[in-house]
Amino acid sequence: MASIIKSFALTGVNGYLVEVEIKTISGKPSVTIVGLGDASVRESSERIQASLHESGFEFPKMKVVINLAPGSIKKSGSHFDLAMALGLLLQSEQIVIQDPERLHVFGFLGELSLNGVIKPCRGVLPMVEAARNAGVEKIIVPRDNLKEAMLVNGVEVLGFENLKEVVSFLSGEKDYSHVLEQGQATTNRGNHASGNDFKDVIGQDALMQYIVVAAAGGHNLLMIGSPGCGKSMAASRIPTILPAMSEEESLEVTKIYSIAGLLQNSDSLILERPFRAPHHNASTNALVGGGNRAIPGEITLAHNGVLFLDEIAEFSKKSLETLRQPMEDNFITISRVNQTNTYPCNFMLVAAMNPCPCGYYGDSKCHCSDYKVLQYRQKISGPIMDRMDIQKNLQPVNFLDLPVGAEGYSSAELREKVELARAVQYERFKKVPGINCNAQMSPAQVKEFCFLDNEAMELLRKAYERFHYSARSYHKFIKLARTLADLDGSMQIRRRDMAAALLARDLERDRAGMMVV
Amino acid sequence: MLLYFLWLSLVKGIGPVAVKRLLAHFSGPEEIYEAELEDLLRVEGIGKVAATSLVEARSLREASTILERCQKKNIRILTCLDEDYPDSLHDIPRAPALLYYSGIAPKKGGVALVGSRKCSAYGKEVACEAASYLARHNVPVLSGMAAGIDGYAHTACLKAGGYTIAFLGGGVDTVYPSEHRELKEKIAASGTLLSFFPPGTPAHPSRFPSRNFLMAAWADTILLVEAGKKSGALLIAEYGMKLSKKVMAVPGSIYSGQSVGTNALLGRGAEVYCSPEQLYCSGLLTYGDDKSGFSSANARAKKTEIHGQPEDVTPQKSLMSRTKKLQPDAGKRSASESDILQLLETSPMSMDQLALHFRDNRSSFFEALTMLELDGLLKRLPGGIISLTRQIDEKI
Numbered sequence: 001m002a003s004i005i006k007s008f009a010l011t012g013v014n015g016y017l018v019e020v021e022i023k024t025i026s027g028k029p030s031v032t033i034v035g036l037g038d039a040s041v042r043e044s045s046e047r048i049q050a051s052l053h054e055s056g057f058e059f060p061k062m063k064v065v066i067n068l069a070p071g072s073i074k075k076s077g078s079h080f081d082l083a084m085a086l087g088l089l090l091q092s093e094q095i096v097i098q099d100p101e102r103l104h105v106f107g108f109l110g111e112l113s114l115n116g117v118i119k120p121c122r123g124v125l126p127m128v129e130a131a132r133n134a135g136v137e138k139i140i141v142p143r144d145n146l147k148e149a150m151l152v153n154g155v156e157v158l159g160f161e162n163l164k165e166v167v168s169f170l171s172g173e174k175d176y177s178h179v180l181e182q183g184q185a186t187t188n189r190g191n192h193a194s195g196n197d198f199k200d201v202i203g204q205d206a207l208m209q210y211i212v213v214a215a216a217g218g219h220n221l222l223m224i225g226s227p228g229c230g231k232s233m234a235a236s237r238i239p240t241i242l243p244a245m246s247e248e249e250s251l252e253v254t255k256i257y258s259i260a261g262l263l264q265n266s267d268s269l270i271l272e273r274p275f276r277a278p279h280h281n282a283s284t285n286a287l288v289g290g291g292n293r294a295i296p297g298e299i300t301l302a303h304n305g306v307l308f309l310d311e312i313a314e315f316s317k318k319s320l321e322t323l324r325q326p327m328e329d330n331f332i333t334i335s336r337v338n339q340t341n342t343y344p345c346n347f348m349l350v351a352a353m354n355p356c357p358c359g360y361y362g363d364s365k366c367h368c369s370d371y372k373v374l375q376y377r378q379k380i381s382g383p384i385m386d387r388m389d390i391q392k393n394l395q396p397v398n399f400l401d402l403p404v405g406a407e408g409y410s411s412a413e414l415r416e417k418v419e420l421a422r423a424v425q426y427e428r429f430k431k432v433p434g435i436n437c438n439a440q441m442s443p444a445q446v447k448e449f450c451f452l453d454n455e456a457m458e459l460l461r462k463a464y465e466r467f468h469y470s471a472r473s474y475h476k477f478i479k480l481a482r483t484l485a486d487l488d489g490s491m492q493i494r495r496r497d498m499a500a501a502l503l504a505r506d507l508e509r510d511r512a513g514m515m516v517v
Numbered sequence: 518m519l520l521y522f523l524w525l526s527l528v529k530g531i532g533p534v535a536v537k538r539l540l541a542h543f544s545g546p547e548e549i550y551e552a553e554l555e556d557l558l559r560v561e562g563i564g565k566v567a568a569t570s571l572v573e574a575r576s577l578r579e580a581s582t583i584l585e586r587c588q589k590k591n592i593r594i595l596t597c598l599d600e601d602y603p604d605s606l607h608d609i610p611r612a613p614a615l616l617y618y619s620g621i622a623p624k625k626g627g628v629a630l631v632g633s634r635k636c637s638a639y640g641k642e643v644a645c646e647a648a649s650y651l652a653r654h655n656v657p658v659l660s661g662m663a664a665g666i667d668g669y670a671h672t673a674c675l676k677a678g679g680y681t682i683a684f685l686g687g688g689v690d691t692v693y694p695s696e697h698r699e700l701k702e703k704i705a706a707s708g709t710l711l712s713f714f715p716p717g718t719p720a721h722p723s724r725f726p727s728r729n730f731l732m733a734a735w736a737d738t739i740l741l742v743e744a745g746k747k748s749g750a751l752l753i754a755e756y757g758m759k760l761s762k763k764v765m766a767v768p769g770s771i772y773s774g775q776s777v778g779t780n781a782l783l784g785r786g787a788e789v790y791c792s793p794e795q796l797y798c799s800g801l802l803t804y805g806d807d808k809s810g811f812s813s814a815n816a817r818a819k820k821t822e823i824h825g826q827p828e829d830v831t832p833q834k835s836l837m838s839r840t841k842k843l844q845p846d847a848g849k850r851s852a853s854e855s856d857i858l859q860l861l862e863t864s865p866m867s868m869d870q871l872a873l874h875f876r877d878n879r880s881s882f883f884e885a886l887t888m889l890e891l892d893g894l895l896k897r898l899p900g901g902i903i904s905l906t907r908q909i910d911e912k913i
Contacts, residue, residue, distance in 0.1 A: 401870065
């Protein structure tokens with residue numbers, strides 16, 4: 001009878017159970033691995049042969065057939081090695097399991113080196129989670145992945161360094177000795193390791209106000225300013241004022257990083273909201289995800305956090321356009337020959353750009369004509385610009401102008417405001433599926449949830465008459481005013497909320513004042 | 518006939534001067550086409566070389582291709598035999614005898630607003646002010662559709678509902694620079710694109726001087742807004758002086774690179790430009806329906822007398838009435854609003870700089886700012902700098 005060992009594989013951000021079936025048949029010695037494995041799976045046989053030999057076992061001189069069930073899904077990765085090796089040992093009766101009936105409560109993950117050492121692998125967190133969901137009680141993982149695996153509650157995680165140790169544990173010769181406290185890591189919530197704080201941003205009070213609005217209402221933000229005026233500095237601090245991630249969100253993010261192989265600090269969940277700043281040279285696939293294995297791109301890595309596109313006008317038009325759909329759907333499906341994966345990508349887009357080709361628009365050294373400036377700004381297509389609720393001009397700060405001892409607002413202080421406004425929105429959208437912040441409201445919902453008092457309405461009407469804003473920005477102003485009112489704890493949108501919202505779209509104002517046909 | 522005229526204009530070695538001489542001698546271009554060498558040699562100023570090339574070039578293939586192209590692209594042709602051909606060009610032998618245009622039929626005369634491609638905010642303001650003033654008084658605005666001053670002159674004129682002619686340094690179906698694609702279409706819709714290069718000729722710097730000459734010849738008045746040391750616009754003004762047109766230049770800072778050319782031109786006798794009325798009073802009158810076009814100096818003087826003040830409201834007047842209207846409001850301004858006005862009195866500021874003064878009271882600051890903007894008391898400079906709207910009474 002074939003030996004069946006439980007292991008796991010990845011699809012998108014989730015793991016699933018794979019039963020590794022091993023059977024030795026008398027015949028010409030050979031190894032065949034079936035079950036739609038890729039090259040890394042096929043190469044397993046060589047690694048297993050060497051590591052069995054090195055660990056003092058013998059590779060059976062028979063025809064070996066290994067099947068990865070379900071056999072209809074394509075699989076990839078070297079972490080099936082451990083399960084295959086153990087299955088072989090069982091088939092050739094080189095180990096005696098203490099309690100053979102209980103083998104099915106174990107799951108195995110790990111790549112074998114030629115020396116029999118168990119090497120760490122990618123995506124352990126989602127696979128351990130899948131193990132728990134599949135009813136596995138104990139999972140054996142590489143020592144180096146132990147802490148990451150222990151982030152999952154409800155399953156006993158055992159970490160081993162080499163094949164020999166695993167065998168002696170299973171046969172009852174040795175007890176497991178590296179017990180770690182489970183759930184140790186998840187306690188230090190809200191601690192920002194990066195050390196960024198908005199306190200360092202001084203003299204840009206108006207911008208700060210709109211950053212808070214953006215963070216509170218989930219509005220996308222575009223900053224326009226000359227080189228060196230602090231766009232990146234402000235952007236990198238935005239995650240520090242976003243509300244803390246819930247446990248569920250943290251797990252989502254950690255899983256994504258686990259799959260991408262980016263879990264450097266593997267002993268804790270990722271608690272800080274991600275901040276991703278891809279260079280403008282990034283390819284479309286790097287942004288949205290892709291490659292042979294359909295791995296997550298920057299937008300997925302920014303899930304629950306901030307995607308910062310510096311010099312957004314320099315990104316290739318094609319790459320930017322691909323962001324449109326995922327921004328709407330909050331997920332992205334990547335199809336490749338080998339697999340089709342769906343990844344979450346619910347991020348806040350923060351972008352920065354120069355105001356004109358030379359970068360010094362408004363300065364005496366800038367000679368860009370209005371046509372040239374507009375042509376430059378049109379590099380960002382209408383649909384993308386349309387998703388930028390807030391567009392603010394930035395000026396370099398002259399430190400001599402600042403009052404003595406001027407201090408910025410601390411992130412903690414701002415975050416409190418943001419969390420308050422988010423709580424209001426949470427209440428508001430409790431019964432509306434798929435919406436959790438003001439920015440996501442549809443026009444119909446704007447009508448339902450945004451009440452303007454007479455003064456505010458009058459102001460909006462006047463502004464349209466005077467500045468000829470486009471029709472599509474009408475709802476944006478109202479949504480922004482909604483967030484401003486939420487920040488103030490007001491049910492109605494008042495004149496002052498509308499007034500501040502009307503100052504949020506500088507590019508559109510610029511456009512109105514330009515000398516072009 | 519047009520076909521033969523086109524052929525004549527395309528013959529290598531035969532320039533506008535020769536064309537006009539030939540036309541004066543023969544009864545029409547068709548006759549020139551069929552003329553024998555001896556007949557041609559009889560024309561005064563036509564040498565053996567020119568006559569031979571005329572005879573040798575006796576093929577209508579190229580001309581008919583161009584004519585076909587013109588018809589397809591709705592490009593029309595204006596020759597010196599046409600009634601619409603401006604008198605100002607008749608007087609100048611070097612002026613091209615055949616012009617291509619698209620858009621509406623070119624109106625005669627006008628004021629050329631020219632300047633450098635890389636202009637300053639000052640130049641932009643002057644150009645826009647002058648162009649919209651001219652537009653309001655139905656004076657054609659002439660310029661070269663280059664970047665910078667040229668582009669602003671056309672744009673401001675169109676925005677004010679005026680008529681403008683763009684003199685192109687390539688065929689009228691080419692766009693140069695590329696950012697003016699939309700502008701070109703707008704000019705074609707309500708103005709005229711004019712060139713003496715056949716359609717399809719790409720714009721090239723080597724063609725600009727002759728384009729500049731045509732503009733100088735066409736214009737009644739030339740205003741040089743801004744020009745560096747070696748600006749093409751400076752050339753137009755110099756041609757203008759040679760053709761004894763009225764040439765004006767905008768004085769600029771002696772430290773500004775963009776004003777070196779204009780200041781130098783002033784030194785050479787150009788009129789100092791201080792306000793757009795100078796363009797109007799310099800003798801340009803309603804071009805609109807005046808078929809005869811160029812009115813005599815006397816008629817001009819008379820008309821100015823009769824009209825006194827032009828019917829349209831001058832910028833001064835309109836702004837004056839606006840300030841007056843705003844004044845009663847001034848007392849009702851909120852504390853934050855008056856604070857903002859006071860802060861901006863010394864110099865324009867960015868929104869962030871202003872916000873620094875309202876740290877404890879930010880929401881009222883935003884409210885005040887919006888209210889002031891809506892009332893037209895504030896304006897935005899490029900880059901989002903906020904400044905007071907120019908106080909007009911100072912100027913009067």
